[in-house]
Amino acid sequence: MANKYEGGDGRLVTGLAPVYTDRCTLLVLGSMPGEASLQAQQYYGHPRNHFWPLLYGLLEGKAPEPDYESRIRFALSRGVALWDVLRACEREGSLDSAIRRPEANDFRAFFERCPRIRHVFFNGSAAAQWFARYAAPQLPGDVRAYVPLPSSSPARAMPLSAKLQAWQPVRDAWLEAGGLR
Template identity: 70%
Template sequence: MEQEAGEKRTGLPPVVDSRSRLLLLGSMPGEASLRAQMYYGHPRNAFWPLLYGLLDGGEPSPVYAERLQFALSRGVALWDVLRECERKGSLDAAIRKAEANDFRAFFAAYPGITHVFFNGSAAAQYFSRQAAPQVEGLPLSFSTLPSSSPARAISLEAKLEGWQPVREAWLESQRG
């Protein structure tokens, strides 16, 4: 049985600056995030509570621009593995005809990034299949985190525990 391809989806531009040391990569924003043009825009996505909790930020700001500024102020960049794809709905399992972003150019422009974290196994798998050859030989550390998506049905506490490597890398970047 053949699945419907769905509509063509184009991801969001990276949120990054010269202070960035950590890169958090999703696979492709879901429908709510694409409609809002906001990373992790679904109200039940745990991404922002996780990031604020791990990086001593307290409660996430309700203002998206302030959330982005918080991430950048902590040296955290946001992007997705995929530049575009076809997908019906928001699930990673529905992604077809995936095309990766240009990571060779990205890491050349932001050489201060040392740690790459995949927000879920789908992001890690797409990166491994499509983008890993672009970054061969670069001094990067890679880790896969439990997905912050509401589709990943584990508690916020369990996700927070699984995201501890982000805090460790952030603390390390503060010392160095």
């Protein structure tokens, strides 16, 4: 999905398409990709974002692959889907606090395409808040857990080691699902 920029109170920003297969059992939701991610058309595309080191560290115990396509294959091979709560919004810059006029993604249709998802993780408190406010009515009954995690964003001043500890529920859910590879 292409980004759209229009006039008004802020730029109209359109997010990225979901990354998933029907085998995915875990879903990691951000709020809305930042400018670096939108420009690169990559989830967690800012070079200082901790998402990829977190995911690889938890599920493989190593550093992430350098190229984005390998990272996506890694996530999908482990049953991890990626998306954002918001489909579009007005925003200047990359901060969640700058989001205006949010539009939620269609989670009812997404969960129909991904019936095996049992755990939803929110990458940051804003994602959890937007989801509760706009997407909660679309929740399927068979998801076992909705877990807020500290943001992987470089704006969240927290060492990677502390984030790895806080993100441990992702590893636990992955192991519970059979540790797909």
